Amino acid sequence: xxxxxxxxxxxxxxxxxxxxxxxxxxxxxxxxxxxxxxxxxxxxxxxxxxxxxxxxxxxxxxxxxxxxxxxxxxxxxxxxxxxxxxxxxxxxxxxxxxxxxxxxxxxxxxxxxxxxxxxxxxxxxxxxxxxxxxxxxxxxxxxxxxxxxxxxxxxxxxxxxxxxxxxxxxxxxxxxxxxxxxxxxxxxxxxxxxxxxxxxxxxxxxxxxxxxxxxxxxxxxxxxxxxxxxxxxxxxxxxxxxxxxxxxxxxxxxxx
Numbered sequence: 001x002x003x004x005x006x007x008x009x010x011x012x013x014x015x016x017x018x019x020x021x022x023x024x025x026x027x028x029x030x031x032x033x034x035x036x037x038x039x040x041x042x043x044x045x046x047x048x049x050x051x052x053x054x055x056x057x058x059x060x061x062x063x064x065x066x067x068x069x070x071x072x073x074x075x076x077x078x079x080x081x082x083x084x085x086x087x088x089x090x091x092x093x094x095x096x097x098x099x100x101x102x103x104x105x106x107x108x109x110x111x112x113x114x115x116x117x118x119x120x121x122x123x124x125x126x127x128x129x130x131x132x133x134x135x136x137x138x139x140x141x142x143x144x145x146x147x148x149x150x151x152x153x154x155x156x157x158x159x160x161x162x163x164x165x166x167x168x169x170x171x172x173x174x175x176x177x178x179x180x181x182x183x184x185x186x187x188x189x190x191x192x193x194x195x196x197x198x199x200x201x202x203x204x205x206x207x208x209x210x211x212x213x214x215x216x217x218x219x220x221x222x223x224x225x226x227x228x229x230x231x232x233x234x235x236x237x238x239x240x241x242x243x244x245x246x247x248x249x250x251x252x253x254x255x256x
Contacts, residue, residue: 001096001121002041002167005204006033011169012056013206015127024095026115026127027064027167031060035067046096050084052112056081057167077111087113105131105155107148108138116158121252123135124162126210128155133166134208135191136174137219138207139253145246156220157207159213163246171205177255181218181230181248188216218248 002020005013008030015026016037025052028034028101037057037166038045045068049160050058052075061072061081073093076086087093089104100115108130115127131148132155140148142205155164182188191212214220221227222244231247233238238247 001098003125003163003207004037004041005206006037007169007204008033009232010055011168013165013204014060014163015165015167016041017125018043019096022096024049025064026165027051027057027096027129028064029058031055031063034064035062039067046068047093049093049095049115050080050101051114051127051131051167053078053111054109054130055176057129061103075111075113078109090114096253100127103154105129105151107131107140107143107145107151112143112151114155114229116161116162121164123209124159126158126162127165129167131155131163131166132206132213132217133174134164134195134213135173135178135188135217136169136170136252137217137249138238140249145242145249148249149219149245151195152219153231154213156210158210160209160214162210163207165207166207166214169206170203171208172199173195177252178216180217182221182227184226185216192217198249210249219245240247 002018004016008014014028019025021046023035024047048070072084074080074084077086087102091102093100098117100117103114105112105114117125198205228244231244234251
């Protein structure tokens with residue numbers, strides 16, 4: 001299987017996975033990058049997977065469906081351009097000979113879902129939309145901090161080898177914040193250098209892995225004493241009232 005992040009807009013990625021003949025794409029906010037990739041790779045689109053309803057993830061659906069007749073799969077509790085197959089946590093999608101488990105991961109939006117294939121080769125595969133980013137997580141637009149923290153906990157419990165295919169190139173900005181929160185994390189410091197070099201060479205920082213995120217992502221590490229201390233130093237009242245995770249998320253909302 002070939003996994004390709006297709007750049008879209010300013011910082012989105014539309015993920016394409018193909019076997020040399022058939023392809024799936026995830027969160028096509030615009031159609032043209034997908035159509036161009038289908039021609040370049042010489043493959044037919046077999047399925048469109050959608051994680052949530054935001055336009056930068058759904059804007060290309062109609063054009064792709066009209067051009068390819070590919071079926072669309074998306075969250076049952078969100079408004080996706082119809083027709084589509086509605087999915088909830090515990091469902092499965094079989095495409096390209098692979099079985100993807102659907103996970104409910106609300107928080108960024110109310111009905112956000114993710115797609116996880118434990119048997120993917122060479123390692124498990126996770127399409128997580130805007131729930132988990134490398135060194136960060138999505139903003140809370142419709143859910144609650146408790147929902148998003150629970151969702152991230154579900155993702156963090158996956159195999160460490162799992163490839164994390166999130167949908168924005170936010171890594172360097174997230175790493176800057178992560179260093180503010182946990183400045184003495186040696187793994188984090190080394191990862192900053194790796195990602196800076198990737199971006200300097202015009203390469204994506206993604207996919208990450210669950211193991212990497214457990215080691216450097218402050219939103220998956222709120223139990224670490226130094227992170228809790230940083231959150232308390234930033235806003236002790238918020239930590240006391242809402243907890244470390246909610247305080248970090250609000251801090252990140254305004255961080256520059």
